[in-house]
Amino acid sequence: xxxxxxxxxxxxxxxxxxxxxxxxxxxxxxxxxxxxxxxxxxxxxxxxxxxxxxxxxxxxxxxxxxxxxxxxxxxxxxxxxxxxxxxxxxxxxxxxxxxxxxxxxxxxxxxxxxxxxxxxxxxxxxxxxxxxxxxxxxxxxxxxxxxxxxxxxxxxxxxxxxxxxxxxxxxxxxxxxxxxxxxxxxxxxxxxxxxxxxxxxxxxxxxxxxxxxxxxxxxxxxxxxxxxxxxxxxxxxxxxxxxxxxxxxxxxxxxxxxxxxxxxxxxxxxxxxxxxxxxxx
Numbered sequence: 001x002x003x004x005x006x007x008x009x010x011x012x013x014x015x016x017x018x019x020x021x022x023x024x025x026x027x028x029x030x031x032x033x034x035x036x037x038x039x040x041x042x043x044x045x046x047x048x049x050x051x052x053x054x055x056x057x058x059x060x061x062x063x064x065x066x067x068x069x070x071x072x073x074x075x076x077x078x079x080x081x082x083x084x085x086x087x088x089x090x091x092x093x094x095x096x097x098x099x100x101x102x103x104x105x106x107x108x109x110x111x112x113x114x115x116x117x118x119x120x121x122x123x124x125x126x127x128x129x130x131x132x133x134x135x136x137x138x139x140x141x142x143x144x145x146x147x148x149x150x151x152x153x154x155x156x157x158x159x160x161x162x163x164x165x166x167x168x169x170x171x172x173x174x175x176x177x178x179x180x181x182x183x184x185x186x187x188x189x190x191x192x193x194x195x196x197x198x199x200x201x202x203x204x205x206x207x208x209x210x211x212x213x214x215x216x217x218x219x220x221x222x223x224x225x226x227x228x229x230x231x232x233x234x235x236x237x238x239x240x241x242x243x244x245x246x247x248x249x250x251x252x253x254x255x256x257x258x259x260x261x262x263x264x265x266x267x268x269x270x271x272x273x274x275x276x277x278x279x280x281x
Contacts, residue, residue, distance in 0.1 A: 067091045068186060068251045070226075075244045088193065089253065089261055090186070095193040096264050105264060108196045115196050117279060118267055125271045126279040133199050137210070140203070152209030154216065165229075168216065175212075176231040182249065184224040191221035204280055 069089050073082040088097040095108040103121035115133065118125040141149070155170045167176040195217050202210035220226065226247065233242045253261075 066185075066251065067253045068189075068249065069253060069257060070190065071248045071250070073246045073248075075246070076242075078244055087260075089257060090189045090193070091261065095189065096261060097193075097197070098260065098264075105267070106197060106200075107264065107268065108193050110192060115200055116268065117200070118264075118271060119279065120267070123267075123271050124274045124279065125268070126274055126276050128200060128276065130196065133196070133203065136203055137199055141211075149211065153211040169212065169233075172235055173212065174233045174235075175216075176233070177227045178229040179223075179225045180228040180247075180249075181225050186249065186251070187224045187226055188221050190226050191217045204276065 067090060069087065072086040072088070074084045074086070075082050084099070084101050086097055086099055088095060093109070093111065095110075097106040099105065103119060105118040105120055107116040107118070109116070113130040115128045115130065116125055117128070151170070151172060153170070154168050157168070159167045161167055161176060163178075165176050165178050167174055169175050195214055198208075198210045198213050198217070201208050226249065227245075228247055230245045230247075231242055232245075233240060
């Protein structure tokens with residue numbers, strides 16, 4: 001039985017994918033989430049408290065690392081062009097994800113301890129304080145039983161697949177991934193960014209359960225790895241759908257990239273500040 005309070009709204013969008021049989025909805029829900037579904041081989045046991053993830057080390061790394069970027073191409077059918085492409089810039093000050101297809105921008109600022117969501121079409125934004133996000137998510141998870149929590153976290157078993165891939169998950173949700181070793185500062189910045197976006201996506205649309213991704217992203221940072229490829233499979237009522245994300249890391253920024261980042265800085269000062277309910281209506 002699905003949770004009656006918190007995940008009565010967190011789970012419904014996920015179950016609706018199968019009720020409607022719509023790959024388009026799955027793609028839309030994955031935009032901004034796929035990086036959070038990236039995992040790494042780790043022999044450590046799964047954390048019992050996936051919500052409380054350290055952010056202080058990300059602040060230190062943000063001051064140390066060189067700027068870089070990650071492009072994510074998302075596919076529902078790899079024989080066709082990607083359904084969506086996300087471009088994320090990691091700078092010394094903040095992390096910026098541009099979703100041009102959906103007129104959205106996400107800014108994670110570890111120094112100011114807030115996440116800002118921007119609607120580039122409506123020219124509006126909402127600021128979400130990290131402390132508030134953590135408090136709301138923790139309270140929501142406390143309403144769930146152990147049985148309900150187990151539905152949305154890994155069963156602790158990591159399987160080695162073919163061609164260097166690994167998989168982890170449970171009977172309802174499973175991720176198959178190709179780990180890629182990288183610089184520790186890149187892995188930390190990437191992991192911190194995806195963790196915060198994951199928390200936001202748990203509380204707001206598409207309202208996806210966060211436990212598995214949060215826990216394993218922490219493992220990802222500890223191993224100084226990011227995924228080159230991630231496949232996410234969801235199974236419900238005998239139906240299965242899969243999405244694939246391919247990540248490309250570039251350890252530099254071009255003049256065009258820096259121009260796009262400068263535009264985001266302008267948006268942060270020029271866009272109208274609205275409430276979260278207004279932003280998501």
